[in-house]
Amino acid sequence: MAEGTGPAEGTSPAAASTKHGAGRALITVYAILAVGASARSLYELVVKFDQAPLAYGLSAVAAVVYCVITVALVKDTPRWRRVAFVCMVAELVGVLVVGTLSVVDPAAFDAKSSVWFWYGRDYLFIPLVLPILGLNFLRRTRAAR
Numbered sequence: 001m002a003e004g005t006g007p008a009e010g011t012s013p014a015a016a017s018t019k020h021g022a023g024r025a026l027i028t029v030y031a032i033l034a035v036g037a038s039a040r041s042l043y044e045l046v047v048k049f050d051q052a053p054l055a056y057g058l059s060a061v062a063a064v065v066y067c068v069i070t071v072a073l074v075k076d077t078p079r080w081r082r083v084a085f086v087c088m089v090a091e092l093v094g095v096l097v098v099g100t101l102s103v104v105d106p107a108a109f110d111a112k113s114s115v116w117f118w119y120g121r122d123y124l125f126i127p128l129v130l131p132i133l134g135l136n137f138l139r140r141t142r143a144a145r
Contacts, residue, residue: 017076017141018073018074018076019076022137023073023076023137023141026073026133026134026137027070027073027074029126029130030066030069030070030073030130030134031070033066033123033126033127033130034063034066034067034069034070036123037059037062037063037066037115037123038063038066038067040059040063040115041056041059041060041062041063041115042060042063044056044059044060045057045060054108054114055114055117056114058094058098058114058115058116059114059115061094062091062094062114062115062116062127063115065087065090065091065094066091068083068087069084069087069088069091069134072084072087073134081138081142084134084138085135085138088131088134088135088138089131089135091127091130091131092131092132092135094116095116095119095120095127095128095131096119096128098114098116098117099116099117099118099119099120099128102114102116102117102118103118103119115127
């Protein structure tokens with residue numbers, strides 16, 4: 001096999017795909033987070049947006065990011081993997097920025113209700129850990145693509 005055309009060292013072709021193993025688990029967790037964040041943000045935007053527009057707007061942005069990442073991982077083509085990578089980086093930056101701001105200046109958030117508030121505390125810190133795992137998966141399986 002020519003260098004760079006086969007699976008990553010120690011990675012089977014099936015493991016490099018989002019159709020099996022860790023890739024399937026990653027899709028499942030992102031899909032659950034996308035549904036949860038979308039439902040929550042939709043409710044917040046419709047019912048209580050005037051109470052905390054910043055927090056609820058950020059929850060909506062997070063929901064869109066999770067939906068795009070889920071679709072990108074399901075599509076699993078080189079172009080969609082780039083989309084997933086960019087969105088995961090944006091997600092990680094968002095979690096770190098919003099999480100830090102919410103710890104340093106909680107008054108900036110009228111309600112403790114953003115998906116990324118306190119690094120995703122309301123979501124068991126999954127929003128903080130998931131992009132790291134996703135980026136690692138994309139990096140490890142890059143050579144197999």
